[in-house]
Amino acid sequence: MPIKVLIPTPLRPYAGKQSVIEVSAQTVGEALSDLAAQHPDLRKHLFSEEGKLRSFVNVYLNNENIRYLSENATPVKETDILSIVPSVAGGR
């Protein structure tokens, strides 16, 4: 089914400059795979060489971090919104 993925500012150059991309998926993993298939340049910015989500990349299904759900196996429904947000941190 189609669901929307919100693309953060720094990843837009690798996603056709789009802020919202529609993907077809039954699970979070399928949604991310479809996203990377549509925009292959995104792949290395989302995943490590081992194919795992990079440590500083957070993926939220609506308001929940997928790391606290069933990660890639988390089922999605048509009204869901998947958000990608790189982490923001630092200090002196």
Next chain:
Amino acid sequence: MALRIPRALYDQLRQHGEATYPHECCGVLVGEFDEAGGKVVKAAVQCGNTRTDSPQNRYHIAPSELVRIQREALLAGQDIVGFYHSHPDHPAQWSSTDLDEAHWTGCSYVITSVEKGRAVLTNSFLLLGEEGEKRLEDELYELSAE
């Protein structure tokens, strides 16, 4: 000019650093990218610093806050264009930690030095390059009336 900030928002983010002193403050700059590659700030959204283990020299914004701010910005036809934080009793210069933890290429990282509770200098830095070869460069900013 690379970054344009309304004076009221500039004052607001500096005051945030004074209010949280001696801890670091942090927040998100929401606005628009212009055709010339510059950025216009429309809102400075205050966030909580989740680094309660070391708030005097570290900051971290909860991803859940970023998700909400990004979603609301997109609905309003705007974008996340940068972030701000303070350096209590430390120069307004990016640190190696700031660079290591910066992942929003093309966005501004605004840093305010707060000395003995008073905001002193505010500088902006632009994150460029990709992971592994990223860098923060000095970024000019302009204060606007609105």
